[in-house]
Amino acid sequence: MSRDELDIQYRDIVENANSIILRMDMNGDVTYFNRFAQNFFGYRQEEILGKNVVGTIVAPTDSSGRDLKAMIDDMALHPSSYVSNENENVMKNGRRAWIAWTNKSILDEDGRVREILCIGNDITRLKEAEEEIIKAKEAAESANKAKSSFLANMSHELRTPLNAIIGFSELMKDDSVGPLTDKQKEYLDYVWESGKHLLSLINDILDLSKVEAGKMELELSEFDLKELLKKSFIFIQEKAVKHGIALSADIKEGIGTVKADQRKVKQVIFNLLSNAVKFTPDGGKIGITAEKTGKGEILVCVSDTGIGIEAKDSGRVFSEFEQIDSEYSRKYAGTGLGMPLSKKFVELHGGKMWFESEKGKGTHFYFTLPLNVG
Numbered sequence: 001m002s003r004d005e006l007d008i009q010y011r012d013i014v015e016n017a018n019s020i021i022l023r024m025d026m027n028g029d030v031t032y033f034n035r036f037a038q039n040f041f042g043y044r045q046e047e048i049l050g051k052n053v054v055g056t057i058v059a060p061t062d063s064s065g066r067d068l069k070a071m072i073d074d075m076a077l078h079p080s081s082y083v084s085n086e087n088e089n090v091m092k093n094g095r096r097a098w099i100a101w102t103n104k105s106i107l108d109e110d111g112r113v114r115e116i117l118c119i120g121n122d123i124t125r126l127k128e129a130e131e132e133i134i135k136a137k138e139a140a141e142s143a144n145k146a147k148s149s150f151l152a153n154m155s156h157e158l159r160t161p162l163n164a165i166i167g168f169s170e171l172m173k174d175d176s177v178g179p180l181t182d183k184q185k186e187y188l189d190y191v192w193e194s195g196k197h198l199l200s201l202i203n204d205i206l207d208l209s210k211v212e213a214g215k216m217e218l219e220l221s222e223f224d225l226k227e228l229l230k231k232s233f234i235f236i237q238e239k240a241v242k243h244g245i246a247l248s249a250d251i252k253e254g255i256g257t258v259k260a261d262q263r264k265v266k267q268v269i270f271n272l273l274s275n276a277v278k279f280t281p282d283g284g285k286i287g288i289t290a291e292k293t294g295k296g297e298i299l300v301c302v303s304d305t306g307i308g309i310e311a312k313d314s315g316r317v318f319s320e321f322e323q324i325d326s327e328y329s330r331k332y333a334g335t336g337l338g339m340p341l342s343k344k345f346v347e348l349h350g351g352k353m354w355f356e357s358e359k360g361k362g363t364h365f366y367f368t369l370p371l372n373v374g
């Protein structure tokens, strides 16, 4: 093929390409404009050649106020910073479009940039879809924030009357305000128990909404983790004895004083143990182990020989208000807040929480606690 034939063939490719292809000199004046560009922007060749891109296919500022003239000036000075860029362009009829450009400097014999070859594709629809997604995400986030702050406010309002219910039923139970019949005592016990239960639910909701609103802060103090772990069985002792469940602890060397939020760590352990005892049938086993890992953290494991969690349900354990529908969860009502809250507490400390489980065999819940929090 002769040089001329080759030239014609290349020109044909460039002319017929389904992309905008143009060249401009260092002033931003158009020196080449392929057919696709002519159709796309609505300029005939003779209308655009020699004209500056600013004022033709580039508006001085885009719809968001970005200074595109400055951008074109900068492009001539620093072409290597504009190998690819996205910006808004404008057609002859005033319609705007987002174009993804790839730009290549064309050098003269002395190696100076003489022109810039720009190849562009219309990404308007993509941009619009992206904007819609961003808007939808922002709307969802703000709705979620509103929900969290509503919950936080409500929880405060709910706690105040509950304190009266719990406090006064406790007083009456102890015969402090006069003798009661056994039946009255029994019913007061229900009032008191239910009040306590409701309070702990409200506290969980309050905590969760605080975490979600980014307002939950750690109250760090130094405390003995070994002691806390050893004593934690107190939470479930009574139930364990009643159901013939054996408890064992194995706290390895070197677990001692840590700096963390004691209340939250305690709650995590309480939640894990209360699940373990809730989901383990009579005669089972529950264990706690703790050891230092090589990575400057403590690994705690709460294991049980209970009903286990099926792989298909594993995603629901840490999601709020979700409970795996089983004979057990129906039997032992809960709200499904314990695990998501625990995971969030651990993560606030910079740790991780996960579990391994086999249906019918049991579950191991793990969490890590960095030795240097805060």
Ligand SMILES: Nc1ncnc2c1ncn2[C@@H]1O[C@H](COP(=O)(O)OP(=O)(O)OP(=O)(O)O)[C@@H](O)[C@H]1O
Binding pocket: 271, 275, 276, 279, 304, 306, 307, 308, 309, 316, 317, 318, 322, 323, 324, 325, 329, 333, 334, 335, 336, 337, 338, 339, 340, 363
């Ligand atoms: N040790 C476990 N063995 C089997 N299933 C478990 C265990 N721990 C949690 N699960 C499953 O994960 C679900 C979520 O646990 P989570 O502690 O968040 O909720 P809950 O115990 O049902 O309610 P709450 O803790 O709010 O009273 C449970 O309902 C249960 O289905």
Ligand SMILES: [Mg+2]
Binding pocket: 271, 274, 275, 334, 338, 339
């Ligand atoms: Mg629970």
